[in-house]
Amino acid sequence: MLNINKNFKKLPGAYLFSTVARLAEEYQKAHPERELIKMSIGDVTRPIAPSVVRAMETAAHEMGTAEGFRGYGPEQGYEFLRSAIIKNDYISRGIELDTSEVFVSDGAKSDCGNIGDIFGIDNIVAVCDPVYPVYVDTNAMAGRAGDYKEGRWSRLVYMPCTAETGFLPELPKTSVDIIYLCFPNNPTGAAATRVQLKKWVDYAKDCGAVILYDSAYEAFITDPDIPHSIYEIDGAKECAIEFRSFSKTAGFTGMRCAYTIVPHELKCDGAELNALWNRRQCTKFNGVPYVIQRAAEAVYSPDGQRETRAAIEYYLENAKIIRTALSAAGLSVCGGENAPYIWAKAPKNMGSWDFFNEILNKTGVVTTPGAGFGPSGEGYIRLTAFSTREHTQKAMELLGNIL
Numbered sequence: 001m002l003n004i005n006k007n008f009k010k011l012p013g014a015y016l017f018s019t020v021a022r023l024a025e026e027y028q029k030a031h032p033e034r035e036l037i038k039m040s041i042g043d044v045t046r047p048i049a050p051s052v053v054r055a056m057e058t059a060a061h062e063m064g065t066a067e068g069f070r071g072y073g074p075e076q077g078y079e080f081l082r083s084a085i086i087k088n089d090y091i092s093r094g095i096e097l098d099t100s101e102v103f104v105s106d107g108a109k110s111d112c113g114n115i116g117d118i119f120g121i122d123n124i125v126a127v128c129d130p131v132y133p134v135y136v137d138t139n140a141m142a143g144r145a146g147d148y149k150e151g152r153w154s155r156l157v158y159m160p161c162t163a164e165t166g167f168l169p170e171l172p173k174t175s176v177d178i179i180y181l182c183f184p185n186n187p188t189g190a191a192a193t194r195v196q197l198k199k200w201v202d203y204a205k206d207c208g209a210v211i212l213y214d215s216a217y218e219a220f221i222t223d224p225d226i227p228h229s230i231y232e233i234d235g236a237k238e239c240a241i242e243f244r245s246f247s248k249t250a251g252f253t254g255m256r257c258a259y260t261i262v263p264h265e266l267k268c269d270g271a272e273l274n275a276l277w278n279r280r281q282c283t284k285f286n287g288v289p290y291v292i293q294r295a296a297e298a299v300y301s302p303d304g305q306r307e308t309r310a311a312i313e314y315y316l317e318n319a320k321i322i323r324t325a326l327s328a329a330g331l332s333v334c335g336g337e338n339a340p341y342i343w344a345k346a347p348k349n350m351g352s353w354d355f356f357n358e359i360l361n362k363t364g365v366v367t368t369p370g371a372g373f374g375p376s377g378e379g380y381i382r383l384t385a386f387s388t389r390e391h392t393q394k395a396m397e398l399l400g401n402i403l
């Protein structure tokens with residue numbers, strides 16, 4: 001008799017962003033004359049850089065010739081892209097890596113979720129609260145999170161990131177095995193300095209835990225004290241896996257290309273995690289399209305760097321507009337300086353969903369309720385800087401009127 005994975009039955013309702021999308025759609029149906037302004041989902045709006053498009057065109061033409069055609073590529077990614085990643089994202093910051101430590105993939109979302117395949121089910125997982133829901137839900141699907149009761153998973157260790165902690169997690173008081181960290185953070189926009197991150201690396205090494213470090217938003221860092229990679233911290237190669245993505249760095253959300261670093265120094269139970277991840281990828285993944293990998297390589301060309309940097313600056317300017325407008329309206333805000341997210345406290349102790357609904361119904365602006373990111377997100381909303389300049393300005397004007 002067929003069985004399903006019973007862990008799926010434990011998952012609460014719909015994925016946060018589907019619920020937000022449904023409510024926005026209902027609002028639009030009820031008010032077809034009003035404009036809906038989405039400041040909610042973290043998707044980019046700037047087009048792909050011209051030099052990246054040219055690289056894709058060249059690669060597409062190559063694929064149409066007998067000499068240039070390529071079938072299945074290496075599961076770990078083409079050498080040309082892995083080398084470009086090391087040269088531009090790591091050697092430039094004093095970090096040495098071997099190409100065998102770089103795994104090109106179709107997304108940091110997939111990698112953050114799939115990485116669980118190489119870890120035992122009985123490991124204790126620690127997550128920031130609030131948190132990018134993928135870390136929680138993928139562990140719940142695997143059976144590592146326990147049961148869901150009153151908004152919390154019984155086997156997860158929640159690390160509250162609140163105004164009192166400066167929106168950064170504190171070291172867990174109980175023993176944990178897998179620690180998800182994400183800086184600059186989604187959803188709070190907070191970022192950890194080198195000194196703060198060193199504390200985590202020392203802790204993980206002391207207790208034999210692994211840090212799963214998601215730096216999907218490193219391109220938004222403006223403060224020189226904030227590290228772009230966890231490997232800028234001594235000892236991190238022995239305890240951390242790093243996830244990066246071209247999605248927000250170069251507008252690749254619809255193109256799908258990311259990479260994960262698994263250093264050879266990282267060992268557990270006498271096994272190199274690099275070998276396990278390689279085995280996992282070779283079995284379950286057949287690589288990113290050649291055309292897309294050539295596009296990602298072009299991000300590192302001088303033109304690619306200039307053009308993609310211009311898009312990041314555009315989003316950072318949006319972030320500044322949001323921060324300034326919300327602060328002027330009297331809200332407490334975090335983020336928006338080294339991150340494309342702004343985390344704002346609802347006024348008058350309102351709940352997240354109430355504040356979300358009030359903004360939507362009075363202005364047509366769609367935000368994301370903080371409570372959807374975890375218990376400590378209650379009372380907050382998240383806004384993203386990925387909208388167009390026009391929409392960002394209009395949304396802030398509308399919010400200013402009602403706040």
Ligand code: PLP
Pocket residue numbers: 042106107108109110112132182186214216244245246247253257258
């Ligand atoms: N990691 C974080 C923290 C994110 O916020 C997102 C997307 O919103 C991702 C990963 C997904 O990245 P990708 O598009 O590479 O799957």
